[in-house]
Amino acid sequence: MIVTKSGRRMFPTLQMTVTGLQLHSLYSFIVDLKCVDQKRYRYSFHQSKWIATGPGEPELPSRVFLHPDSPAPGRHWMKGPISFDKIKLTNNQMDTRGHIIVNSMHKYQPQISILKHNSVEKRETFSFPETTFIAVTAYQNHRITSLKIERNPFAKGFREGDVDDEMRGHLNLFKPFFSSISSHFQYS
Protein backbone atom coordinates (compact mmCIF):
# COMPACT_ATOMS: atom_id res chain seq x y z
CA MET A 1 0.00 0.00 0.00
CA ILE A 2 1.39 3.41 -1.02
CA VAL A 3 2.08 5.85 1.77
CA THR A 4 2.92 9.53 1.35
CA LYS A 5 3.71 12.54 3.49
CA SER A 6 0.40 14.25 2.72
CA GLY A 7 -1.64 11.06 3.11
CA ARG A 8 -2.73 8.46 0.56
CA ARG A 9 -5.97 6.52 0.33
CA MET A 10 -5.94 2.76 0.52
CA PHE A 11 -6.73 0.83 -2.62
CA PRO A 12 -8.56 -1.43 -2.79
CA THR A 13 -10.87 0.16 -0.29
CA LEU A 14 -11.56 -1.52 3.05
CA GLN A 15 -15.21 -2.45 3.11
CA MET A 16 -17.50 -4.67 5.17
CA THR A 17 -21.07 -5.75 5.72
CA VAL A 18 -22.46 -6.44 9.14
CA THR A 19 -25.53 -8.24 10.42
CA GLY A 20 -26.90 -8.88 13.89
CA LEU A 21 -26.87 -5.31 15.19
CA GLN A 22 -29.83 -4.01 17.16
CA LEU A 23 -31.83 -1.78 14.82
CA HIS A 24 -32.13 1.18 17.16
CA SER A 25 -28.98 0.98 19.27
CA LEU A 26 -26.13 3.36 18.45
CA TYR A 27 -22.80 2.04 17.16
CA SER A 28 -19.51 3.58 16.02
CA PHE A 29 -17.10 1.90 13.61
CA ILE A 30 -13.38 2.39 14.09
CA VAL A 31 -10.43 1.21 12.00
CA ASP A 32 -6.84 1.07 13.14
CA LEU A 33 -3.70 -0.62 11.84
CA LYS A 34 -1.81 -3.16 13.88
CA CYS A 35 1.85 -3.71 13.06
CA VAL A 36 1.82 -7.49 12.73
CA ASP A 37 5.51 -8.04 13.53
CA GLN A 38 8.31 -5.74 14.61
CA LYS A 39 10.17 -6.47 11.38
CA ARG A 40 11.36 -4.45 8.46
CA TYR A 41 10.69 -6.00 5.05
CA ARG A 42 12.44 -5.81 1.71
CA TYR A 43 11.26 -7.12 -1.62
CA SER A 44 13.44 -9.73 -3.28
CA PHE A 45 13.12 -9.17 -6.98
CA HIS A 46 14.67 -12.59 -7.73
CA GLN A 47 12.37 -14.61 -5.49
CA SER A 48 9.43 -12.31 -6.21
CA LYS A 49 8.52 -12.10 -2.57
CA TRP A 50 8.87 -10.05 0.57
CA ILE A 51 11.54 -11.00 3.08
CA ALA A 52 11.73 -9.99 6.73
CA THR A 53 15.08 -8.36 7.41
CA GLY A 54 15.35 -7.87 11.12
CA PRO A 55 14.09 -5.50 13.78
CA GLY A 56 11.88 -2.68 12.57
CA GLU A 57 11.02 0.80 13.74
CA PRO A 58 9.56 1.33 17.20
CA GLU A 59 5.78 1.28 17.53
CA LEU A 60 4.19 4.55 16.41
CA PRO A 61 1.69 6.79 18.17
CA SER A 62 -1.44 4.89 17.23
CA ARG A 63 -4.11 6.74 15.30
CA VAL A 64 -7.57 5.50 14.50
CA PHE A 65 -10.09 6.22 11.77
CA LEU A 66 -13.59 6.86 13.05
CA HIS A 67 -16.12 6.17 10.32
CA PRO A 68 -17.75 9.55 9.56
CA ASP A 69 -21.26 8.14 9.97
CA SER A 70 -20.49 7.34 13.61
CA PRO A 71 -22.42 7.18 15.78
CA ALA A 72 -25.43 5.76 13.93
CA PRO A 73 -28.17 3.24 14.69
CA GLY A 74 -27.67 -0.43 13.75
CA ARG A 75 -30.33 0.05 11.11
CA HIS A 76 -28.04 2.47 9.27
CA TRP A 77 -24.94 0.26 9.34
CA MET A 78 -26.85 -2.76 8.04
CA LYS A 79 -28.36 -0.93 5.05
CA GLY A 80 -25.42 -1.93 2.89
CA PRO A 81 -21.62 -2.29 2.72
CA ILE A 82 -19.74 0.01 5.10
CA SER A 83 -16.96 1.68 3.14
CA PHE A 84 -13.77 3.03 4.67
CA ASP A 85 -12.62 4.81 1.53
CA LYS A 86 -11.77 8.03 3.35
CA ILE A 87 -8.94 6.43 5.33
CA LYS A 88 -5.57 7.97 4.51
CA LEU A 89 -2.14 6.62 5.35
CA THR A 90 0.92 8.72 5.98
CA ASN A 91 4.55 8.06 6.90
CA ASN A 92 4.85 11.53 8.40
CA GLN A 93 5.20 11.12 12.13
CA MET A 94 4.51 14.85 12.57
CA ASP A 95 1.23 14.61 10.63
CA THR A 96 -1.34 17.10 11.89
CA ARG A 97 -4.26 16.08 9.70
CA GLY A 98 -5.32 13.06 11.67
CA HIS A 99 -4.23 10.46 9.14
CA ILE A 100 -3.11 7.02 10.21
CA ILE A 101 0.66 6.93 10.65
CA VAL A 102 2.62 3.86 9.52
CA ASN A 103 6.24 2.89 8.95
CA SER A 104 7.16 2.19 5.34
CA MET A 105 8.37 -1.36 4.62
CA HIS A 106 6.41 -2.74 7.58
CA LYS A 107 3.48 -5.14 7.55
CA TYR A 108 0.07 -4.11 8.84
CA GLN A 109 -3.23 -5.74 9.71
CA PRO A 110 -6.28 -3.46 9.62
CA GLN A 111 -8.52 -3.93 12.65
CA ILE A 112 -12.14 -2.96 12.86
CA SER A 113 -13.84 -2.17 16.13
CA ILE A 114 -17.54 -1.86 16.72
CA LEU A 115 -18.39 0.38 19.63
CA LYS A 116 -21.84 -0.06 21.09
CA HIS A 117 -23.02 3.08 22.87
CA ASN A 118 -25.10 1.79 25.72
CA SER A 119 -25.33 2.72 29.34
CA VAL A 120 -22.27 0.47 29.44
CA GLU A 121 -20.00 0.82 26.39
CA LYS A 122 -19.07 -2.42 24.71
CA ARG A 123 -16.16 -2.65 22.24
CA GLU A 124 -15.55 -5.60 19.98
CA THR A 125 -12.45 -5.76 17.79
CA PHE A 126 -11.76 -8.13 14.90
CA SER A 127 -9.77 -8.34 11.69
CA PHE A 128 -9.80 -10.03 8.30
CA PRO A 129 -6.52 -11.68 7.25
CA GLU A 130 -7.22 -10.95 3.59
CA THR A 131 -6.65 -7.25 4.28
CA THR A 132 -3.05 -7.34 5.51
CA PHE A 133 -0.54 -5.30 3.50
CA ILE A 134 2.97 -3.91 3.51
CA ALA A 135 3.35 -0.13 3.44
CA VAL A 136 5.68 1.29 0.78
CA THR A 137 6.61 4.67 -0.64
CA ALA A 138 7.03 3.17 -4.12
CA TYR A 139 5.70 -0.07 -5.56
CA GLN A 140 8.19 -2.94 -5.46
CA ASN A 141 6.24 -5.43 -7.53
CA HIS A 142 5.22 -4.65 -11.08
CA ARG A 143 2.19 -6.89 -10.92
CA ILE A 144 0.76 -4.91 -8.02
CA THR A 145 1.27 -1.73 -10.02
CA SER A 146 -0.60 -3.20 -12.98
CA LEU A 147 -3.44 -4.35 -10.78
CA LYS A 148 -3.87 -0.91 -9.23
CA ILE A 149 -3.76 0.79 -12.65
CA GLU A 150 -6.32 -1.63 -14.03
CA ARG A 151 -8.71 -1.33 -11.10
CA ASN A 152 -8.41 2.17 -9.65
CA PRO A 153 -10.56 4.65 -11.62
CA PHE A 154 -8.18 7.47 -10.71
CA ALA A 155 -5.28 5.68 -12.42
CA LYS A 156 -7.11 5.39 -15.74
CA GLY A 157 -4.55 7.69 -17.37
CA PHE A 158 -1.93 4.96 -17.11
CA ARG A 159 -3.92 2.25 -18.81
CA GLU A 160 -2.50 1.53 -22.22
CA GLY A 161 -5.55 0.42 -24.10
CA ASP A 162 -5.50 -1.70 -27.21
CA VAL A 163 -9.25 -1.63 -26.57
CA ASP A 164 -11.39 1.46 -26.25
CA ASP A 165 -13.39 2.29 -23.16
CA GLU A 166 -16.60 0.73 -24.37
CA MET A 167 -14.93 -2.55 -25.26
CA ARG A 168 -13.13 -2.54 -21.92
CA GLY A 169 -16.46 -2.21 -20.19
CA HIS A 170 -17.58 -5.44 -21.76
CA LEU A 171 -14.35 -7.24 -20.97
CA ASN A 172 -14.56 -6.20 -17.33
CA LEU A 173 -17.74 -8.20 -16.98
CA PHE A 174 -15.58 -11.30 -17.12
CA LYS A 175 -12.96 -10.19 -14.65
CA PRO A 176 -13.19 -10.65 -10.90
CA PHE A 177 -14.17 -7.46 -9.10
CA PHE A 178 -11.28 -5.80 -7.34
CA SER A 179 -11.86 -2.23 -6.31
CA SER A 180 -12.56 -3.05 -2.70
CA ILE A 181 -12.00 -5.84 -0.23
CA SER A 182 -15.39 -6.67 1.18
CA SER A 183 -15.57 -8.68 4.37
CA HIS A 184 -18.51 -9.70 6.48
CA PHE A 185 -19.10 -9.78 10.22
CA GLN A 186 -21.91 -11.32 12.24
CA TYR A 187 -22.39 -9.31 15.41
CA SER A 188 -23.56 -11.14 18.50
Add this chain to the structure above:
Amino acid sequence: MIVTKSGRRMFPTLQMTVTGLQLHSLYSFIVDLKCVDQKRYRYSFHQSKWIATGPGEPELPSRVFLHPDSPAPGRHWMKGPISFDKIKLTNNQMDTRGHIIVNSMHKYQPQISILKHNSVEKRETFSFPETTFIAVTAYQNHRITSLKIERNPFAKGFREGDVDDEMRGHLNLFKPFFSSISSHFQYS
Protein backbone atom coordinates in the same frame (compact mmCIF):
# COMPACT_ATOMS: atom_id res chain seq x y z
CA MET B 1 -31.67 31.56 -7.17
CA ILE B 2 -31.18 29.14 -10.09
CA VAL B 3 -33.23 25.96 -9.95
CA THR B 4 -32.77 22.93 -12.21
CA LYS B 5 -34.30 19.53 -12.73
CA SER B 6 -31.25 17.69 -11.38
CA GLY B 7 -30.79 20.07 -8.45
CA ARG B 8 -28.71 23.22 -8.07
CA ARG B 9 -26.78 24.48 -5.08
CA MET B 10 -27.64 27.82 -3.55
CA PHE B 11 -25.18 30.65 -4.00
CA PRO B 12 -24.30 32.44 -1.87
CA THR B 13 -24.33 29.62 0.62
CA LEU B 14 -26.64 29.75 3.63
CA GLN B 15 -24.49 29.92 6.72
CA MET B 16 -24.93 30.72 10.39
CA THR B 17 -23.23 30.88 13.74
CA VAL B 18 -24.97 29.95 16.93
CA THR B 19 -24.26 30.54 20.61
CA GLY B 20 -26.03 29.55 23.78
CA LEU B 21 -26.34 25.81 23.12
CA GLN B 22 -25.62 23.36 25.90
CA LEU B 23 -22.18 21.88 25.24
CA HIS B 24 -23.16 18.25 25.64
CA SER B 25 -26.79 18.16 24.54
CA LEU B 26 -27.60 16.82 21.09
CA TYR B 27 -29.06 19.09 18.41
CA SER B 28 -30.06 18.73 14.76
CA PHE B 29 -30.18 21.61 12.28
CA ILE B 30 -32.87 21.63 9.62
CA VAL B 31 -33.48 24.02 6.72
CA ASP B 32 -36.68 24.35 4.76
CA LEU B 33 -38.07 26.94 2.37
CA LYS B 34 -41.27 28.79 3.09
CA CYS B 35 -43.16 30.24 0.15
CA VAL B 36 -43.60 33.81 1.42
CA ASP B 37 -46.71 34.64 -0.65
CA GLN B 38 -48.88 32.63 -2.98
CA LYS B 39 -47.86 34.85 -5.89
CA ARG B 40 -46.10 34.34 -9.16
CA TYR B 41 -43.46 36.95 -9.98
CA ARG B 42 -42.10 38.38 -13.20
CA TYR B 43 -39.13 40.64 -13.69
CA SER B 44 -39.81 44.03 -15.21
CA PHE B 45 -36.78 44.95 -17.25
CA HIS B 46 -37.91 48.59 -17.51
CA GLN B 47 -38.44 49.13 -13.80
CA SER B 48 -35.55 46.81 -12.90
CA LYS B 49 -37.59 45.04 -10.28
CA TRP B 50 -39.75 42.02 -9.56
CA ILE B 51 -43.51 42.40 -9.81
CA ALA B 52 -46.11 40.10 -8.29
CA THR B 53 -48.51 38.98 -11.01
CA GLY B 54 -51.32 37.15 -9.32
CA PRO B 55 -52.03 33.74 -7.83
CA GLY B 56 -49.15 31.29 -7.94
CA GLU B 57 -48.82 27.54 -7.97
CA PRO B 58 -50.29 25.49 -5.14
CA GLU B 59 -48.05 24.74 -2.17
CA LEU B 60 -45.62 21.91 -2.86
CA PRO B 61 -44.88 18.77 -0.87
CA SER B 62 -42.48 20.28 1.62
CA ARG B 63 -38.99 18.88 1.82
CA VAL B 64 -36.37 19.69 4.38
CA PHE B 65 -32.59 19.64 4.44
CA LEU B 66 -31.13 17.95 7.48
CA HIS B 67 -27.60 19.18 8.11
CA PRO B 68 -25.35 16.12 7.60
CA ASP B 69 -23.62 16.62 10.96
CA SER B 70 -26.96 16.08 12.72
CA PRO B 71 -27.32 15.03 15.39
CA ALA B 72 -24.27 16.51 17.14
CA PRO B 73 -23.53 18.03 20.54
CA GLY B 74 -23.85 21.78 21.05
CA ARG B 75 -20.09 21.92 21.36
CA HIS B 76 -19.77 20.83 17.72
CA TRP B 77 -22.25 23.35 16.31
CA MET B 78 -20.63 26.24 18.16
CA LYS B 79 -17.08 25.48 16.94
CA GLY B 80 -17.60 27.75 13.93
CA PRO B 81 -20.00 28.80 11.17
CA ILE B 82 -22.55 26.14 10.22
CA SER B 83 -22.62 25.87 6.44
CA PHE B 84 -25.56 24.61 4.43
CA ASP B 85 -23.66 24.42 1.16
CA LYS B 86 -24.96 20.95 0.31
CA ILE B 87 -28.56 22.14 -0.07
CA LYS B 88 -29.85 21.65 -3.60
CA LEU B 89 -32.96 23.16 -5.14
CA THR B 90 -35.03 21.55 -7.86
CA ASN B 91 -38.19 22.42 -9.77
CA ASN B 92 -38.85 18.75 -10.48
CA GLN B 93 -41.89 17.75 -8.49
CA MET B 94 -41.07 14.09 -9.13
CA ASP B 95 -37.54 14.48 -7.72
CA THR B 96 -36.33 11.28 -6.08
CA ARG B 97 -33.01 12.55 -4.76
CA GLY B 98 -34.33 14.33 -1.72
CA HIS B 99 -33.66 17.85 -2.96
CA ILE B 100 -35.84 20.75 -1.88
CA ILE B 101 -38.63 21.33 -4.38
CA VAL B 102 -39.65 24.87 -5.28
CA ASN B 103 -41.77 26.62 -7.90
CA SER B 104 -39.84 28.80 -10.32
CA MET B 105 -40.77 32.51 -10.26
CA HIS B 106 -41.94 32.28 -6.66
CA LYS B 107 -40.44 33.95 -3.60
CA TYR B 108 -38.98 31.90 -0.75
CA GLN B 109 -37.76 32.47 2.79
CA PRO B 110 -35.30 29.89 4.12
CA GLN B 111 -36.15 28.75 7.63
CA ILE B 112 -33.76 27.17 10.06
CA SER B 113 -34.91 24.88 12.83
CA ILE B 114 -32.88 23.73 15.77
CA LEU B 115 -34.06 20.43 17.16
CA LYS B 116 -32.97 19.66 20.70
CA HIS B 117 -32.93 15.94 21.37
CA ASN B 118 -33.91 15.65 24.97
CA SER B 119 -36.26 13.40 26.82
CA VAL B 120 -38.74 15.92 25.45
CA GLU B 121 -37.90 17.16 21.97
CA LYS B 122 -37.86 20.92 21.55
CA ARG B 123 -37.98 22.57 18.14
CA GLU B 124 -37.25 26.22 17.55
CA THR B 125 -37.71 27.75 14.09
CA PHE B 126 -36.49 31.14 12.89
CA SER B 127 -35.47 32.92 9.71
CA PHE B 128 -33.26 35.73 8.49
CA PRO B 129 -34.92 38.23 6.12
CA GLU B 130 -31.63 38.85 4.32
CA THR B 131 -31.82 35.34 2.88
CA THR B 132 -35.10 35.58 0.91
CA PHE B 133 -34.88 34.93 -2.82
CA ILE B 134 -36.91 34.30 -5.94
CA ALA B 135 -36.40 30.96 -7.69
CA VAL B 136 -35.68 31.11 -11.44
CA THR B 137 -34.61 28.75 -14.19
CA ALA B 138 -32.61 31.54 -15.87
CA TYR B 139 -31.29 34.79 -14.44
CA GLN B 140 -33.52 37.77 -15.15
CA ASN B 141 -31.19 40.49 -13.90
CA HIS B 142 -27.78 40.97 -15.42
CA ARG B 143 -26.34 42.43 -12.24
CA ILE B 144 -27.18 39.25 -10.34
CA THR B 145 -25.45 37.22 -13.03
CA SER B 146 -22.32 39.38 -12.76
CA LEU B 147 -22.30 39.07 -8.98
CA LYS B 148 -22.49 35.28 -9.13
CA ILE B 149 -19.76 35.07 -11.76
CA GLU B 150 -17.53 37.35 -9.72
CA ARG B 151 -18.06 35.52 -6.45
CA ASN B 152 -18.66 31.85 -7.18
CA PRO B 153 -15.35 29.98 -7.64
CA PHE B 154 -17.05 27.50 -9.97
CA ALA B 155 -18.02 30.30 -12.37
CA LYS B 156 -14.44 31.51 -12.77
CA GLY B 157 -14.49 30.51 -16.44
CA PHE B 158 -16.90 33.35 -17.18
CA ARG B 159 -14.86 36.11 -15.63
CA GLU B 160 -13.40 38.33 -18.30
CA GLY B 161 -10.22 39.50 -16.71
CA ASP B 162 -8.43 42.68 -17.61
CA VAL B 163 -6.42 41.71 -14.54
CA ASP B 164 -4.67 38.41 -13.95
CA ASP B 165 -5.50 36.14 -11.06
CA GLU B 166 -2.81 37.45 -8.78
CA MET B 167 -3.85 41.09 -9.30
CA ARG B 168 -7.48 40.11 -8.77
CA GLY B 169 -6.51 38.55 -5.47
CA HIS B 170 -5.22 41.90 -4.30
CA LEU B 171 -8.26 43.78 -5.53
CA ASN B 172 -10.58 41.37 -3.73
CA LEU B 173 -9.14 42.50 -0.43
CA PHE B 174 -11.05 45.73 -0.90
CA LYS B 175 -14.37 44.19 -1.84
CA PRO B 176 -17.07 43.11 0.59
CA PHE B 177 -17.21 39.37 1.11
CA PHE B 178 -20.04 37.70 -0.74
CA SER B 179 -19.74 33.97 -1.10
CA SER B 180 -22.07 33.18 1.75
CA ILE B 181 -24.76 34.87 3.78
CA SER B 182 -23.77 34.46 7.38
CA SER B 183 -26.36 35.02 10.07
CA HIS B 184 -26.21 34.59 13.81
CA PHE B 185 -28.60 33.13 16.34
CA GLN B 186 -28.53 33.25 20.12
CA TYR B 187 -30.16 30.11 21.49
CA SER B 188 -32.02 30.39 24.76
Add this chain to the structure above:
DNA sequence: GTGTTGTCACCTAGGTGATAAAAT
Protein backbone atom coordinates in the same frame (compact mmCIF):
# COMPACT_ATOMS: atom_id res chain seq x y z
C1' DG C 1 -43.51 35.68 -25.87
C1' DT C 2 -42.14 33.58 -22.06
C1' DG C 3 -40.18 30.16 -19.43
C1' DT C 4 -37.66 25.59 -19.38
C1' DT C 5 -34.34 21.96 -20.68
C1' DG C 6 -30.27 19.70 -22.23
C1' DT C 7 -25.60 20.21 -23.54
C1' DC C 8 -21.32 22.44 -23.42
C1' DA C 9 -16.69 24.61 -22.25
C1' DC C 10 -14.64 25.95 -18.30
C1' DC C 11 -13.80 25.77 -13.84
C1' DT C 12 -12.78 23.69 -8.59
C1' DA C 13 -11.19 19.89 -5.91
C1' DG C 14 -8.74 16.11 -5.40
C1' DG C 15 -7.06 10.94 -6.36
C1' DT C 16 -3.53 8.17 -9.64
C1' DG C 17 1.39 6.26 -10.85
C1' DA C 18 5.60 8.01 -13.42
C1' DT C 19 9.65 10.29 -12.94
C1' DA C 20 13.70 12.72 -11.62
C1' DA C 21 15.89 14.64 -7.85
C1' DA C 22 17.05 14.33 -3.19
C1' DA C 23 17.97 12.13 1.08
C1' DT C 24 19.88 8.46 3.81
Add this chain to the structure above:
DNA sequence: ATTTTATCACCTAGGTGACAACAC
Protein backbone atom coordinates in the same frame (compact mmCIF):
# COMPACT_ATOMS: atom_id res chain seq x y z
C1' DA D 1 22.37 1.15 -3.15
C1' DT D 2 18.11 1.92 -1.45
C1' DT D 3 14.29 4.66 -0.05
C1' DT D 4 11.84 9.03 0.01
C1' DT D 5 10.13 13.42 -1.81
C1' DA D 6 8.26 16.78 -4.90
C1' DT D 7 6.19 17.61 -9.11
C1' DC D 8 3.67 16.37 -13.09
C1' DA D 9 0.16 14.86 -16.68
C1' DC D 10 -3.90 12.56 -16.55
C1' DC D 11 -7.73 11.14 -14.62
C1' DT D 12 -12.64 11.18 -11.63
C1' DA D 13 -16.34 13.86 -9.82
C1' DG D 14 -19.01 17.55 -9.88
C1' DG D 15 -20.35 22.90 -9.70
C1' DT D 16 -20.78 27.29 -13.07
C1' DG D 17 -23.41 30.32 -16.64
C1' DA D 18 -23.96 30.46 -21.83
C1' DC D 19 -26.65 29.09 -25.37
C1' DA D 20 -29.61 26.94 -28.61
C1' DA D 21 -33.44 24.07 -28.83
C1' DC D 22 -37.70 23.11 -26.96
C1' DA D 23 -42.44 23.49 -24.72
C1' DC D 24 -46.40 26.09 -23.74
